[in-house]
Amino acid sequence: MKKIIKFVIIDILRNKIVLVYTLFLLITSLSVFNLEDNSAKGLLSLLNLILFIVPLVSIIFSTIYIYNSSEFIELLVSQPLQRKNIWLSLFFGLSGSMVMAFFIGAGIPILIYEPSPTGLMMLAIGCIITVIFVAIAFLTTVNTRDKAKGIGTAILLWLYFALLFDGLVLFILFQFSDYPLEKVVVIISALNPIDLGRILILLRLDVSALMGYTGAVFKDFFGTNMGLIVAFTTLLLWCVIPLGLSVIKFKKKDL
Amino acid sequence: MITVTNVKKNFGKLAALDNVSIQCNRRECIALIGPNGSGKTTLIKSMLGMVVPDSGTILFNQKNIAHDWKYRKHIGYMPQIGRYPENMTIGQVFDMMKSIRKDESIQLDEELYVEFGLDKLSDKRMQTLSGGTRQKVSACLAFLFNPDVLILDEPTAGLDPVASEILKEKINREKEKGKLILITSHILSELDDLVTHIIFMQDGKLKFHKPIDALRSETGEIKLSKAIASIMLKTTP
Numbered sequence: 001m002k003k004i005i006k007f008v009i010i011d012i013l014r015n016k017i018v019l020v021y022t023l024f025l026l027i028t029s030l031s032v033f034n035l036e037d038n039s040a041k042g043l044l045s046l047l048n049l050i051l052f053i054v055p056l057v058s059i060i061f062s063t064i065y066i067y068n069s070s071e072f073i074e075l076l077v078s079q080p081l082q083r084k085n086i087w088l089s090l091f092f093g094l095s096g097s098m099v100m101a102f103f104i105g106a107g108i109p110i111l112i113y114e115p116s117p118t119g120l121m122m123l124a125i126g127c128i129i130t131v132i133f134v135a136i137a138f139l140t141t142v143n144t145r146d147k148a149k150g151i152g153t154a155i156l157l158w159l160y161f162a163l164l165f166d167g168l169v170l171f172i173l174f175q176f177s178d179y180p181l182e183k184v185v186v187i188i189s190a191l192n193p194i195d196l197g198r199i200l201i202l203l204r205l206d207v208s209a210l211m212g213y214t215g216a217v218f219k220d221f222f223g224t225n226m227g228l229i230v231a232f233t234t235l236l237l238w239c240v241i242p243l244g245l246s247v248i249k250f251k252k253k254d255l
Numbered sequence: 256m257i258t259v260t261n262v263k264k265n266f267g268k269l270a271a272l273d274n275v276s277i278q279c280n281r282r283e284c285i286a287l288i289g290p291n292g293s294g295k296t297t298l299i300k301s302m303l304g305m306v307v308p309d310s311g312t313i314l315f316n317q318k319n320i321a322h323d324w325k326y327r328k329h330i331g332y333m334p335q336i337g338r339y340p341e342n343m344t345i346g347q348v349f350d351m352m353k354s355i356r357k358d359e360s361i362q363l364d365e366e367l368y369v370e371f372g373l374d375k376l377s378d379k380r381m382q383t384l385s386g387g388t389r390q391k392v393s394a395c396l397a398f399l400f401n402p403d404v405l406i407l408d409e410p411t412a413g414l415d416p417v418a419s420e421i422l423k424e425k426i427n428r429e430k431e432k433g434k435l436i437l438i439t440s441h442i443l444s445e446l447d448d449l450v451t452h453i454i455f456m457q458d459g460k461l462k463f464h465k466p467i468d469a470l471r472s473e474t475g476e477i478k479l480s481k482a483i484a485s486i487m488l489k490t491t492p
Binding site: 076077078081253255 | 339
């Protein structure tokens, strides 16, 4: 298993895209921190960028990478190796290198300019979101044999999580504005890892006052240690469930 | 050695394997023949666990392969179209396979690697290779770990006559060592002097599985291709 992970990581490092991604993150985060005089403000700008770019790159790159390594997978499956191990090694190699890219690109500037608990939280959330979207990419690719369809699905999923979901939530809130929805909104937010990450950071940045009564409910729930544990467990579930489903599916897949 | 019992596999509506049962033993060299799309490759892939049958069982050394994977270390597989990571060199592919299947008890068999002259090409990238050279790489990988069973899917397709002859010699030597060899091929005359048994498949069904001597005496033909042709004529009205 270690050997396959090693091969995957070497292969990805040879790929220029991840390098470009790292450099892009590095340049944007450095410039964001240098443009704002207040590094907390810089963190806020960076948050929006990260929550947009990181899922996109993680899901698209992983999807394409898995499709392109179908030969490699086929070769490994005919060898005395367990299918589960092949798939998990691919996952660990891929998510490991994406997390590494995020850590170098965004993590180091955060640690330099804003080494506060909030900064660390953002670093953790960025890493978890990367892993989540790699896992979602694995679930997409195992379900579709066709490359174009798979990549299309990945883009749609990103669109859904990054943009459409918020629209849907707003729509529901307006439609049912006569009812007390604040608690429901807390539950709904768990359905989208990007939103969950955003809420966790925003609450720490004290801009939650702008979010009105819902913000207060959020603060009541996610502001406590219990809420924090629940939130991170939910994020972990977002990694484990798609990955687990994809493993089950891959075990039975015809190659 | 390999026992296939009532295996069925459908791809959508198409029945790729329809109730196939086969018994393959040590020291046999079996030719798996049949028209295109008759389920030969699907049968081979299900023996390797790459395709999961819908029903039926496959035993390898009396053990069910369904949830097993260790049995594959006794098999050398040469695919019909060898697909390898494109930006690895030949040397890297071999190093990778060696490190994956590392086992001190196995003596590596690099005869073919040298005979095909791949040692001189070892730093060429896979994407630059011709179809024939790819086939050579696949063949070398199949023989590399000295497996008890060799499964070769269209081994000579795309090879030049010299390479094809080298490969046939090699298959013959392995046969002498008492290994089970399964070959699929369209070109029947190539197999004449190699095979001991014939399995004929059509539309996912097993038509017959006979020793070659029986086949010859039944049809009265000495040439394998003619013997098969006369059987095909008999079965198709």
